[in-house]
Each structure stands twice: as structure tokens, then as C-alpha cells.
Amino acid sequence: MSAVKAAGVRVVLDHKPILHGVDLAVGSGSWHAVLGPNGAGKSTLLKAIVGILAYQGEIRVGGESVAKLPAKHRARLIAYVPQQPQLPGDMTVAEYVLLGRTPHLGYLGVESRSDRAIAESALERLDLAGFAHRRLGTMSGGERQRVVLARALAQQAGVLLLDEPTTALDLGHQQQVLDLVDELRATEGLTVISTLHDLSLAAQYADELTLLVGGAVVATGTAREVLTEQRISEHYGARVKVLDDGEGRPVIHLVRRTHQRQGE
Ligand SMILES: Nc1ncnc2c1ncn2[C@@H]1O[C@H](COP(=O)(O)OP(=O)(O)OP(=O)(O)O)[C@@H](O)[C@H]1O
Numbered sequence: 001m002s003a004v005k006a007a008g009v010r011v012v013l014d015h016k017p018i019l020h021g022v023d024l025a026v027g028s029g030s031w032h033a034v035l036g037p038n039g040a041g042k043s044t045l046l047k048a049i050v051g052i053l054a055y056q057g058e059i060r061v062g063g064e065s066v067a068k069l070p071a072k073h074r075a076r077l078i079a080y081v082p083q084q085p086q087l088p089g090d091m092t093v094a095e096y097v098l099l100g101r102t103p104h105l106g107y108l109g110v111e112s113r114s115d116r117a118i119a120e121s122a123l124e125r126l127d128l129a130g131f132a133h134r135r136l137g138t139m140s141g142g143e144r145q146r147v148v149l150a151r152a153l154a155q156q157a158g159v160l161l162l163d164e165p166t167t168a169l170d171l172g173h174q175q176q177v178l179d180l181v182d183e184l185r186a187t188e189g190l191t192v193i194s195t196l197h198d199l200s201l202a203a204q205y206a207d208e209l210t211l212l213v214g215g216a217v218v219a220t221g222t223a224r225e226v227l228t229e230q231r232i233s234e235h236y237g238a239r240v241k242v243l244d245d246g247e248g249r250p251v252i253h254l255v256r257r258t259h260q261r262q263g264e
Contacts (some may be wrong), residue, residue: 008057033206068185075103089137100154141168
């Protein structure tokens with residue numbers, strides 16, 4: 001069964017059509033990468049799925065129509081890590097991550113011991129335990145990115161939407177974050193939809209990929225099916241070589257243009 005299903009999704013922003021009837025089906029417990037050049041509509045699609053942008057068409061999460069769900073109910077189903085989160089600089093890391101528990105709080109809105117334990121565990125999983133009392137305004141870009149992810153994990157929703165989750169991270173933290181998300185997918189059945197500009201990383205982690213260009217789907221399937229040299233060249237205008245990582249996953253290299261030296 002699909003945990004997330006989108007059919008004929010159209011979004012218009014500022015009188016301009018941005019998504020032109022996008023279909024997407026993401027199996028429960030799988031990782032789906034949404035790829036595409038700048039401005040293709042990837043973030044717009046994630047925002048429609050999480051219910052913060054108006055759309056036409058149908059989006060169902062766990063069988064329920066997102067547009068009709070109250071915000072609190074929706075937040076128990078879907079956690080979302082935006083590309084450029086706005087963080088309150090005066091708040092501490094611990095306070096911010098605890099906000100992930102908000103959709104689960106009762107009438108009085110008071111966190112229980114279990115809510116605090118879940119938030120602390122999310123901090124630990126993202127190497128942030130030592131930062132618990134730091135103000136968000138003092139954190140580096142990569143640390144802030146991990147804090148936002150920790151808050152999303154503390155939310156304990158079954159579907160996690162990640163918009164470019166690794167842009168500010170060094171190589172080690174990129175791997176740590178993606179491995180952690182992958183572990184949660186494998187052990188707890190988390191369904192993941194992420195945008196990723198790094199096509200090789202998308203090929204490593206995603207079960208299926210959708211290539212979005214100009215607000216429309218041009219290909220969907222496994223990494224080997226979607227990431228061909230011809231398609232990347234056509235849609236990204238890039239010269240690339242697609243190799244194999246030895247385990248059947250494509251690795252995408254940019255190919256430098258050669259120049260004739262003067263006098264040669
Ligand atoms: N509020 C808005 N009003 C008008 N146009 C918008 C608005 N938000 C986004 N757009 C436009 O919609 C298009 C899709 O934007 P979106 O952020 O979804 O692209 P993207 O694929 O995520 O791009 P990137 O890879 O650069 O992050 C872009 O052309 C963008 O300029």
C-alpha cells in the first residue's frame with residue numbers, strides 16, 4: 001500500500017502554474033527521492049504534501065486526504081524539514097527539539113517525562129546532546145540543520161519529508177544523517193520523501209526516484225532506470241558520466257570540459 005499518494009497535483013503561485021498535474025506513489029517504509037533542476041517544483045511538491053500550500057488534485061497520506069486534516073492530526077502523520085527553516089535564535093536546542101512533541105500533547109499542552117525522553121533521544125541520535133542548552137542563534141549551519149532534523153524525529157510521524165537535508169553538512173554528517181534516516185526506515189517502517197541535488201546520494205539511499213522538470217514528472221523508477229547520461233544531460237544541461245558503484249547503483253560524475261592550450 002502507498003503511504004503517500006499524489007494524483008494530478010497542481011499548484012499555482014502568484015498566478016503562475018508551478019506544478020502541472022504531478023503523480024507520486026510512495027510505498028510504506030520506502031525512501032523516495034524527488035530530483036530535478038533548480039526551480040523544477042520539488043520544494044513546492046513537498047509543501048503541498050505537508051499541507052502548507054493550497055493545491056488542486058488529490059494527496060493522501062496513510063489513506064487520509066491531507067487537505068481535510070486538522071493541522072495537529074496532520075503533524076502526527078507527517079514531519080517536514082524545510083530547505084531553509086526559520087529558527088528562533090533565542091530558543092535553546094533542547095526547547096526547540098521538544099517542540100516536535102507538540103502534536104502529541106494533551107489538552108493542557110504540558111510535556112510528559114516520556115515526551116522529554118523522546119526529545120533527548122533525538123538529540124543524542126544526531127550528536128547534539130552536548131548542545132542542549134545552546135541558543136539556536138549561536139549554532140553553525142550544519143548544527144542547525146541537524147537540530148531541525150532532531151525536532152522532526154521527535155515528532156515521531158510515520159512519514160518524513162526532507163527538503164535538501166544535507167546541503168550544510170560535511171561529508172561525515174551527511175552520511176550520519178542519511179544512515180540514521182535509513183535505519184529508521186528499515187527498523188521502524190518510516191516512509192521518507194526527500195529532495196536531493198546530489199544524484200549519487202539519491203541513488204545510494206532511495207528505493208525509487210522521480211525526476212521533476214518544469215513542474216511535471218519526466219521519469220520515475222529505480223536509480224538505474226531514471227539516472228541515465230542522456231536524461232541528465234537533457235534536463236540538467238550537464239556533461240556527466242554515469243558509472244556503477246559495484247553494487248548496481250549509479251554514480252554520477254561531472255565531466256570537465258577540455259580546453260586546447262594556447263600554442264598547442
Ligand atoms: N511564492 C511564490 N510565488 C511565485 N513563484 C514561486 C513562489 N515560490 C516558488 N515559486 C517559483 O516556483 C518554482 C518552483 O520553486 P521550488 O522552490 O518548488 O523549486 P525547486 O525545484 O525546489 O528548486 P531548487 O532546486 O532551486 O530548490 C520556481 O520557479 C520558483 O521561483
